Amino acid sequence: xxxxxxxVTTRPGYVRRFxxxxxxxxxxxxxxxxxxxxxxxxxxxxxxxxxxxxRNLVKNIHIWTAVAWAVALVAVFVVGNRRALRxxxxxxxxxxxxxxxxxxxxxxxxxxxxxxxxxNVILTVAFAVLFAxxxxxxxxxxRNTTYRLDGAVPLHDALMFASLLLLVGHLYLAVIHPSTRHxxxxxxxxxxxxxxxxxxxxxxxxxxx
Amino acid sequence: MNDRLIGRAGxxxxxxxxxxxxxxxxxxxxxxxxxxxxxxQAIVPTDGWRIYTIGDSVPNISPVSYRLAxxxxxxxxxxxxxDDLKAxxxxxQISTFHCVTGWIVNNVHWAGFRIKDxxxxxxxxxxxxxxxxxxxxxxxxxxxxxxxxxxGDVLLAYEMDGGPLPRPHGAPLRLVIPDMYGYKNVKWITxxxxxxxxxxxxxxxxxxxxxxxxxxxxxxxPSA
Ligand code: HEM
Ligand code: HEM
Numbered sequence: 196x197x198x199x200x201x202x203v204t205t206r207p208g209y210v211r212r213f214x215x216x217x218x219x220x221x222x223x224x225x226x227x228x229x230x231x232x233x234x235x236x237x238x239x240x241x242x243x244x245x246x247x248x249x250r251n252l253v254k255n256i257h258i259w260t261a262v263a264w265a266v267a268l269v270a271v272f273v274v275g276n277r278r279a280l281r282x283x284x285x286x287x288x289x290x291x292x293x294x295x296x297x298x299x300x301x302x303x304x305x306x307x308x309x310x311x312x313x314x315n316v317i318l319t320v321a322f323a324v325l326f327a328x329x330x331x332x333x334x335x336x337x338r339n340t341t342y343r344l345d346g347a348v349p350l351h352d353a354l355m356f357a358s359l360l361l362l363v364g365h366l367y368l369a370v371i372h373p374s375t376r377h378x379x380x381x382x383x384x385x386x387x388x389x390x391x392x393x394x395x396x397x398x399x400x401x402x403x404x
Numbered sequence: 405m406n407d408r409l410i411g412r413a414g415x416x417x418x419x420x421x422x423x424x425x426x427x428x429x430x431x432x433x434x435x436x437x438x439x440x441x442x443x444x445q446a447i448v449p450t451d452g453w454r455i456y457t458i459g460d461s462v463p464n465i466s467p468v469s470y471r472l473a474x475x476x477x478x479x480x481x482x483x484x485x486x487d488d489l490k491a492x493x494x495x496x497q498i499s500t501f502h503c504v505t506g507w508i509v510n511n512v513h514w515a516g517f518r519i520k521d522x523x524x525x526x527x528x529x530x531x532x533x534x535x536x537x538x539x540x541x542x543x544x545x546x547x548x549x550x551x552x553x554x555x556g557d558v559l560l561a562y563e564m565d566g567g568p569l570p571r572p573h574g575a576p577l578r579l580v581i582p583d584m585y586g587y588k589n590v591k592w593i594t595x596x597x598x599x600x601x602x603x604x605x606x607x608x609x610x611x612x613x614x615x616x617x618x619x620x621x622x623x624x625x626p627s628a
Contacts, residue, residue, distance in 0.1 A: 244455035245572045248462045288411030295410075317411055321418035329426060336505070340612060340622040346429025348506040350422060353429070356448075 202307075202400045205386040210400060212307075212381035212392070216275035217283060221382055223271060224323070227264030228358075231257060231326075235355060261330055283308075287316045293398070307399040315361060322358050325350065430506055437510070452509040455572040456586070458606060463540040463592040467568070467576045474522065476597030477532035482525070486576050489562065492517040492525075499557055499582035501589070502618045504607075514580050516561035519553045522596075532598035537579050540592040546605030548581065548588065550598075552615075557582050560593070585616040 202210040213221070234257035237243045238250065247253055272280070286307055293303035294310035308316070329351040336343030368375045369382075375395065381387040392400040425432065455462070467486050475481035495518055501509040519535065528550075536547035552558070558581045562569050569575045574591025581588055587607040608614050613621040 239454065241451075241453055241455045241572050244457075245462050248457065249460045250455075250457045252460070285408065288415070289407040290410040290414075291407045294407075313411065314414075317415045318418070321415055321422065324419060325422035325425075328423070332426065333505070338611070340504075343504070343506075343623050344426045345506045346426045346432075349429035349433040350425040353425070354422075 208389050209386040210389050210392050212387045214276050214279040216279050219271050223267045230260045287313045304397045322354050326354050459541050470576050473595045474526050477529040479527035492521045504585040504622050513565045514561040515563035516559045528598045534599040534602040536597045537590040537593050538595035539590050540594045544606045546588050546590050547602040588616045
C-alpha cells in the first residue's frame, strides 16, 4: 500500500485537504459536466428538444464542450501538480479492510477519503472515459456509418442516468448533510477544520497532534 | 492481497463492461425493455423517442392552412387539404420504429392512408418509378422507389398512438416505412413528387444508405 500523505497544517486549527491542482480538476470537471448534462438533456428529452428546437446548435455546443473539457483536463495534468493527483489516485484505489467493512455498512475508521468517496472517484473517472469513448463514436458514426455502434446511444444514456444518481447523492453530502458539508470548504479553499477532519477521517489526521 | 488491486480491478472492470456495452448495449436495452414492466419504464422521462431535426426550428404547421402538393410525373397535379387526405381510405397499423442510431420504439400505433390511394387521385405517368417526400424543414427530403412505397406496411400517417400526429413527430403528415430506418420516414411532409428515379435525400448526401433497410444497411450487413 502506498504511503498515506500526512495531513499538513495550513493555519492553526486547519489542515490542507486538496491542492490547487485537485481543486481545479474538480471544478473543471464539474463545470463541463453540468454543461454536457444540460445540452445532452436537450438532445434527449423530446419536450426540451421541441422547446429549444435548435438541435444542431445544441449538439455543437455539447460536442465542443466535450472537446474543451478534455483539453482542459489534459492541460491541468501537464502544468499542474501531477504528483498530488497520482498520490490521491493511489489512495483512492486502495480499498483497505476498514473501507471494505465500511462499504458493507459496518463502522470503521476512515482515511483521507472514506470508502464511499473512493468508490465515487473510481466511478466518476471510469464514467468520464466511457462518456468520451461513446460520445466519440456517436460523433464518428454520424459521419461514417462503418463506425456506428449500436450500443453507443444506450451506453451514453445509461452513463447519464448513473452519473445523475451519483451526483444527487454527492450534492446532498457536499452541501446539505450537516456532518459532511464542511467539506465544501476543502474543495473551494483547500483546507478544512482539523477537528472535523479528525472526526470524519480519523486515520488521516494524527489524533495526538 | 494488495488493497490497491481492488480499486484498480474495479476501475478496469467498469471500463471493460462499458466498452462491451458499446457493442452489446442494444441487446441489454432490448432485454430490459422486455422484462421490465411498462409502468416501471414510464419513470424514464422519454417514451423512447428522440426528436431529430436538421434546422433551427421544429416546423409548426396549422392543420387548417396545411396543404400537401402532389406533382412531378403525374397527369393531375393538385394540392390536398388535411380533410381531403382524411377522406382517403383510412388504415391503421402497429409497427416498430427503428432509428439508425440504435434506439427503437416498439408498437407505435399509426393511422393514415396508403400511398396507392393518394396516387390514384393524381394518376402517375407510366415512367414514374420513384416518389420523393419533401419536408417543411428546409433542406430535408427523401425518396423511395414506387415498389418500396407500395410495401404493405407503408403509410402516410396523420395520427399516432390514438391522437393527432404530434408536432415533434411530423404533424400534420409523415411517412411511415417500418422496414427502413427513421431518416427515410420523412416528417412534416408538404410536397410529394413522382420521379423517374430516386434522388439522394438529406442523410444519403451525408453518406447514409439509400436503401435503408433495418438490419441490412448502414454498416449492418450488405445494403440490399
Ligand atoms: C467527452 C464527453 C462527451 C462527448 C464526446 C459527447 C458526445 C455526444 C454526442 C456526439 C452525442 C450525439 C448527439 C446526436 O447525434 O444526437 C451526445 C448525445 C448525448 N449526450 Fe453526450 N457527450 C459527452 C459527455 C456527456 C455527458 C457528461 C453527458 C451527461 C451527463 C452527456 C449526455 C448526453 C445525452 C443525454 C445525449 C443524448 C443521447 C440520446 O439521444 O439518447 N454527454 N453526446
Ligand atoms: C456544485 C456542484 C458540486 C459541489 C458543491 C461539489 C462538492 C464537492 C466537495 C465538497 C468535495 C470534497 C469532498 C471531500 O472533502 O472529500 C467533492 C469531491 C468530489 N466531487 Fe464534487 N461537487 C460538485 C460537482 C461535482 C460533479 C458534477 C462531479 C462529477 C460528475 C463531482 C465529482 C466529485 C468527486 C469524484 C469527488 C471526490 C470524491 C468525493 O468526495 O466523493 N463533483 N465535491
